[in-house]
Amino acid sequence: FDPHTWLSPKNAKAQAKVIADKLSEVDPANKEYYEANYEKIAAEFDSIIEEYTEKFAGVENKKFIVPHEAFGYVARDFDLEQIPLASLTSTADPDAKVMKEVTDLAKAEQIKTVFFEKGGSDKAAKTIADEIGAETAPLSTMEFASQEELDKGVTLQEIIKENLENIYKSLA
DSSP: OOOOGGGSHHHHHHHHHHHHHHHHHHOGGGHHHHHHHHHHHHHHHHHHHHHHHHHHHTOSOOEEEESSSOOHHHHHHHTOEEEESSOSSOOSOOOHHHHHHHHHHHHHHTOOEEEEETTSOOHHHHHHHHHHTOEEEEEOOSSOOOHHHHHHTOOHHHHHHHHHHHHHHHHO
16 A cells, blocks of 8 residues: 555645545534635646646656655556655665666666655665766655745645656656
């Protein structure tokens, strides 16, 4: 079971609806407020979904290398394929066998970017990127937030859009 449901804009929109409905249920006096906030968030997610459905439809190679299997729902939403360096919950560096397999696949698929987890180690990503002449870039699993992001009040929508843009740039 992939617990990373919040990384998908489609799932995040559905989760926002559940939250708004439950808040309205326990606090009916403010139902209109919760519904209005949900409608705003839903429109933002719809815009993201529409933009990236169109962008990803125009790319040929839909494979991207991720630090661990956290982007399955994103891949499903946009008909992409994640290539993980580790399993769903692993935070350990991949072993030599996995590194070789991913390096060979990345060469064959002409992958130009190897992602690492924002706030985590980029060691494995850099090793593969150096071997295949690619770049590295971060993806957020939302398990880490910088002080700057906290101070700016960065939203879930902004993080999802940043992830999608990074993936798109790696494929375009």
